[in-house]
Amino acid sequence: MKGSIYLGKYAKVKVFVHWTFFILIIYILFLGISLGQQASAIGWHILFILSVFLCIILHEFGHVITGQKLGYKTKDIIILPIGGISRFEKLPDSPKEEFLISISGPLVNLVIAILLYMISPFSLSNFPSLDLTELNRANFLFLLFEVNLLLGIFNLVPAFPMDGGRVFRALLSLFISKIKATEIASAVGTVFAIGFILLGIFFNPFLVLIGLFIIFSASNESSVVNISALLEGHTAGELVMRKVVLLDENVTISDASKEILDGQSTSFGIVSSQRKVIGTVSREILIDSLKTNDLKTPLYKIMNPISNSVPSHTLLKDLIADKALDKNNLVPVSENGEIIGMINLENILEFIAFKKATPDWEKILNRGNPI
C-alpha cells in the first residue's frame, strides 16, 4: 500500500505501518499538550498506543501463522489506525480453513487479555474503568487488558469482512453455497457498518472509518467471489481463441504494426519457417518494443515464447489468480505439447459476461479447429 513504512520481516512476512498511523500519535501529543498534561502522562499514552499497536501486530500474526500451517502464504501485514490487515496471496477455499484463519486473530487478543489479567494488580471486583485520560503506571496493564478484551470481542462481531464476519460466512458455507453465504454475510456486515457509522458520529470517529471500510471491502470481495464462482471448473482449453492471425517469425515489428492498423487483430501467433507456432505477440508487447527497438526487429526477438504456454486443462480461476494474464498479455495454450490457441484476460471477461447474460452460454463456447 502506498505511503507505508517497512518495519521488518518476521516469519517470512513483511510488516508495514501506514503513515496515517502517526496521525494518531500526533493527535495524542496535541491532545495532551492542549489539556495541559504533564510530559510523563503524555509519555504513558504514547507507550500505551505502541503497546496496542504491538497487540494488533500479534493479532495479525495469529492469522498469518494459522494460514501458514494450512499452506497459505501471506504477502504482507499493514497496520492502519483502524487496525491491521494481513494480505494473503490466495483466499482460503474451504469454510473450515477460513474459519480457523479468521478466528485465530481475535483469539490472540483474548489470550493476551487473560495473561494481562493474571499479572495485573487489579481484579474484576475493583477494576478501573476504561478511561484513557486517567492512564498511569498503576492501571496501565489493566487498561491494556481491557483494550485486548475489547479488540477480541469487537473483531468477532459478524460484520463481514471483519474476522467475525468471515467466521460467520464460513459457518454459513457449511449449509449453503459460498456465493449465497457471502451475500448474506455482506448484507449483515452492511447493517453493522451503518450502525458503526451512526454510533461513531456521536461517540467515536474511528467507528465511522471502520464502518466505511467494511462497506467498501465487502462489495469488493463479493465481486471476487462471484467471478471465481462463475469460472469454477472451467479450463483454459474451453475458452482458447483459435482464430488467431499467424505471422512469420521474421516479420518485422514495423510490418506487424501495419497489420494491427489494417485489421481487427490486436494479437498474433508467431510461426517458424516450418509453420509451427513458436510464440505470441500482443499489441502491448509490440508498442513497448517500438519504443526501444529498431523498426526492422523481427518478431521472434520480442515474442512471448511458447515455453510460457499453459496446458489446456489449467483452471481459469488459477490462471487469473496467478496474474499470468495481465490485461492484454496473450498466453499460448498447449495440449500434448502442441499449441492449440491463445487466451487473454479480455477473453475470460467476455466469457463471464456471456455466462451472466444467458443460461444457454454453453452453446457459444469455442469449438473451432486447432490453429
Ligand SMILES: [Zn+2]
Ligand atoms: Zn483479524
